[in-house]
Amino acid sequence: MSTERAPLWEVFVRPRRGLAHTHVGSLHAPDAELALRNARDLYTRRQEGVSIWVVPAGAITASSPDEKDAFFDPAADKVYRHPTFYEVPDGVAHL
Amino acid sequence: MYGNDFSAPENTPGGGLLGEVEAAEAALREAATRQRGAAGPDADLEAYFADVIDADQKIEPRDWMPEAYRKTLIRQIAQHAHSEIIGMQPEGNWISRAPSLKRKAILLAKVQDEAGHGLYLYAAAETLGISRDELVQLLLDGRQKYSSIFNYPTLTWADVGAIGWLVDGAAIVNQVPLCRCSYGPYARAMIRVCKEESFHQRQGYEILHTLAHGTPAQKAMAQDAIDRWWYPSLAMFGPPDGDSTHSAQSMAWKIKRFSNDELRQRFVDMCVQQAEILGLTLPDPDLRWNDDRQAYDYTQPDYDELMRVIKGNGPCNRQRMEHRRRAHAEGAWVREAAAAYAAKHTSREKVAA
Numbered sequence: 001m002s003t004e005r006a007p008l009w010e011v012f013v014r015p016r017r018g019l020a021h022t023h024v025g026s027l028h029a030p031d032a033e034l035a036l037r038n039a040r041d042l043y044t045r046r047q048e049g050v051s052i053w054v055v056p057a058g059a060i061t062a063s064s065p066d067e068k069d070a071f072f073d074p075a076a077d078k079v080y081r082h083p084t085f086y087e088v089p090d091g092v093a094h095l
Numbered sequence: 096m097y098g099n100d101f102s103a104p105e106n107t108p109g110g111g112l113l114g115e116v117e118a119a120e121a122a123l124r125e126a127a128t129r130q131r132g133a134a135g136p137d138a139d140l141e142a143y144f145a146d147v148i149d150a151d152q153k154i155e156p157r158d159w160m161p162e163a164y165r166k167t168l169i170r171q172i173a174q175h176a177h178s179e180i181i182g183m184q185p186e187g188n189w190i191s192r193a194p195s196l197k198r199k200a201i202l203l204a205k206v207q208d209e210a211g212h213g214l215y216l217y218a219a220a221e222t223l224g225i226s227r228d229e230l231v232q233l234l235l236d237g238r239q240k241y242s243s244i245f246n247y248p249t250l251t252w253a254d255v256g257a258i259g260w261l262v263d264g265a266a267i268v269n270q271v272p273l274c275r276c277s278y279g280p281y282a283r284a285m286i287r288v289c290k291e292e293s294f295h296q297r298q299g300y301e302i303l304h305t306l307a308h309g310t311p312a313q314k315a316m317a318q319d320a321i322d323r324w325w326y327p328s329l330a331m332f333g334p335p336d337g338d339s340t341h342s343a344q345s346m347a348w349k350i351k352r353f354s355n356d357e358l359r360q361r362f363v364d365m366c367v368q369q370a371e372i373l374g375l376t377l378p379d380p381d382l383r384w385n386d387d388r389q390a391y392d393y394t395q396p397d398y399d400e401l402m403r404v405i406k407g408n409g410p411c412n413r414q415r416m417e418h419r420r421r422a423h424a425e426g427a428w429v430r431e432a433a434a435a436y437a438a439k440h441t442s443r444e445k446v447a448a
Contacts, residue, residue, distance in 0.1 A: 005434035008221070025284075026218045028227060030430075031437035042211050046291075064157065 008057035009035040013049035112271050116289045119274035126152045148349050153279035156222040169223050176216035177234045177241035179209045181415050185249045212288045219280040244331050246409030253320035259299010261328040267292050268362045277349035307373050322378040330396040332359040363393050
């Protein structure tokens with residue numbers, strides 16, 4: 001079977017109520033419904049989850065590791081985005 | 096939900112091999128917390144790759160890696176995946192003839208797990224830039240191998256027990272260190288696989304234990320299965336260290352953590368005690384404790400036989416491959432139908448949109 005005919009799907013499972021969906025792996029399937037059923041059999045055989053998302057792998061755009069530093073720089077150089085940046089005067093409660 | 100699914104596992108940290116799997120999982124998480132930026136545009140990629148491996152961190156799919164590292168991983172993970180798929184045959188042989196409904200349900204679930212393991216591993220191999228279709232074709236063309244052990248026949252019900260205990264046992268001893276493999280997707284697949292493999296081993300052991308404590312005929316059947324599966328299981332660890340082609344490089348890259356002979360010794364030491372409790376014997380008259388080495392001395396498997404089996408001339412090689420090729424060929428129209436159905440619905444959605 002050509003991969004064309006059974007494209008790759010990425011599988012996300014939410015383990016329990018209140019938790020976020022987590023990427024658990026991938027599989028090949030001809031369509032979304034079969035991808036969902038196969039993901040159920042493959043990734044939740046042992047009660048690993050209560051909800052499944054399948055996404056065609058081609059629909060995902062990933063950041064690239066070689067541009068990682070520049071791409072995520074703003075998180076590091078704007079220190080004032082972190083609460084620890086600010087000085088709290090002594091004696092202030094509940095702040 | 097399946098009738099024989101168990102509920103959530105207990106929260107006791109596992110001892111023994113399962114404990115090692117959990118420790119590997121914890122180490123994986125811990126390594127992820129140690130910050131490491133990506134290689135910059137001018138970085139020496141080879142040095143960076145070596146640093147990541149030295150620091151026991153994981154190489155991920157989009158990182159630069161030496162071509163030989165990529166190739167050896169594809170070879171190893173694919174062979175691993177193929178083994179899971181071909182490995183369904185010797186046990187599948189007994190599904191319709193299992194001696195009780197309980198044993199039949201367990202065996203069905205186990206063979207289903209093996210299909211799942213094959214799929215996890217194909218998915219891990221695909222992250223290295225090769226498609227599953229290509230890998231399957233390499234198997235069907237005989238250009239990639241699978242574990243030699245699956246070329247032996249399952250002659251009695253007791254063989255299903257011996258496979259669970261010895262073959263899955265050897266697989267776990269081999270795979271637990273791979274949970275710490277330097278390639279992230281493989282390590283994560285191995286953690287999943289090992290957790291499931293551990294009770295495959297237990298179900299095999301339970302079958303043998305039941306038979307060994309049954310009628311004399313049942314006990315004899317269990318002993319006969321062990322006699323036939325012992326040496327092929329020892330051979331699963333591969334050739335002795337001196338003759339192993341890939342070992343040194345794989346260990347330097349932290350793909351493998353221990354040599355073939357180290358793992359084989361670990362397996363023997365484990366099995367001696369387990370065989371005693373079964374009340375059965377391992378078919379090696381020279382098996383004895385060596386106080387200096389703090390390990391058991393044992394007779395090596397016949398490596399010439401291993402080579403014959405790997406080259407395609409074991410008892411069931413042709414049968415296994417014919418079965419796989421036939422299933423692939425006869426399933427072609429079903430795959431085409433599924434693809435045509437999917438294409439039809441995609442075009443309808445486009446029209447509706």
